[in-house]
Amino acid sequence: MSLTYVEAICEAQAHALRDDPRVFIYGQDVGAFGGAFKATKNLAKEFPGRVVDAPISEDAIIGLAIGAAIEGMRPIVEMQFADFAVCGFNQIVNHAATLFWRTTVPCPITVRLPFGGTSGAGPFHSQTPETIYAHYPGLIVLTPATVEDAYTMLLEAVAIDDPVIFCEHKLLYRHLKAEKLPTEALPIGKARIARVGRDLTIVAYSAMVQDALEAAAELATEGWEIEIVDLRSVKPLDTDTVIASVARTGKLLCVGEAWPWGGVTAEVIARVMSEGFGLLDAPPQRLNAKDTPVPFHPNLWAAHRPTVRSIGAAARKILRY
């Protein structure tokens, strides 16, 4: 039996609902319909009264989750599309993220953001806003790149006492499959070496890990051995694993699907520059989306975000430095 990334997310939620009576799911279309992406398929039937449709009110959806968390519950809320979560931004960054620090009352909410581009989705159904949440203190921001991580990290997210922004990539939903669900995993906060190499470190997260792996396979045919670090969690950011990899390779490329100004790739490079400057044999580089809204047409969309090809090209440039 094989399982897709979105099925793993559904399974993790079923697991959490089964194991913990404090867990409930709240969001638009998550009930009988099973969610816009079927991430809550059949859950309303299996867990009556605990998988609840919400009105189109992102602010009130997050607000309700915060209140329930104060009462000791562990809500999971689905934002349907990460792009819509900005309508609940105030509650996330000003309320959920500040609650424990202000009051010592933890705020264990999991906010699921179906994020990232798919062809034809356009400017308002494609965004990758992990950076903006990572910027705020008090939030955990997770970006699983594999079916296994989608499952174990979501389970762990629900158990964490702090608000978690769980970024699940829509492109991976049905493209990635695993044979079975894992029984153990790296803890949240630890990056993973997704491919071992010695010539260049590529740091990536979420769907970009898959593109980076493909690019590395191509580069291997040219004789280059690329090491790939899958961040898994962008906040906290596992600087140690990144620096240890750069110590082995001497070269660094950071790849992110988000926009170029600031962001996770910039943060990784800033940390390596200040903590591992002496390890570098070449200027570290970043590859991001173009600095425009995400375009609709497949021709434009495919060129807007980093691709296997553009990652390969950027890697060759550093390798030849």
Next chain:
Amino acid sequence: MLQVATESRVEADDAVRGSHLAAFRCMLRARLLDDKFAALYRSNKIHGGVFLGRGQEALSAATGLSLNKTDVFAPLIRDAAGRLAFGETVLDAVRTYLGSALGPMRGRDGNVHRGNPRAGLLPMISHLGAMVSVVNGMLFARRLKKITGTVGAASLGEGATSTGAFHEALNQAAVEKLPLILVVANNQYAYSTPTTRQFACDDLADKASGYGVQSHSVDGTDLTACLATLSSAVARARAGHGPQLVVAQLLRLCGHGEHDDASYIDPKLKNSALGYDCLKLAREVLIRQKWADHTKIGLWQAEAVHEIETAVAQVQREPAPDPFSENWTALSTEHLIEGNE
């Protein structure tokens, strides 16, 4: 039959008298506490702003008193009276305003941004409309936990009714049929903005029908009316009739904060019935009904002043937060704090 009716009427009269006395004492303590904060502000003893509830104490006290200790209360910035009625201590208020490390907010947040979520008293964020859906969430969670009979009150000004958060939360409460009491103090100005620039409907209470919720209008200067209205709205919510919108008409008898001279307030409003001081009116009711005399009220006042002065004297000797021993992390999960493995 007649005998029973008379007895129950006497009991009802006793209850009315009791609630007036309890409310008046909260109003008086709140007014005196506010006056003390204003004085401390003028002598530069308070960091940040000071926000008073002058003119809103009757509505506020009635709201706090209508709730049980196991209910939820999300006050607005002018709710010192309601907070005291709900059970907040003068000491917590003073500690937060003076930034004591021993206060509930430990110097991390100040002035009116105080509370104790574990006791059902929510510390507001500045975006006040946001509090309503959080109260909804607490009530929703209690329903899931099969806890029955509790309600939640959220206080807002008329300005907050223009926010999207107000709309989303009131609609949400109506859809879920939650026992929410949304108390809107229409004090005629949101900071300096008059109601004519805030909304175009005749009466904010009219908004209720658009959400499918029940509304109650009340003269916010009249303690008797506030007590009756709040107690009826809370009883309806508690009985399972869904959210209740209470809209009170009153006038803010001070600036937005103590930095604000409120020169924009229309003198016509000040001289209208809206401009009556609810504390003065409530005092007159107590005297007229012979529920208390001037001596008794003087005694309560002296007790309140003593309580406040004692709290201030104590807090002024308490430690301020120390940036060197401060735990500079916003996360509760220790192993997820970067550099803390």
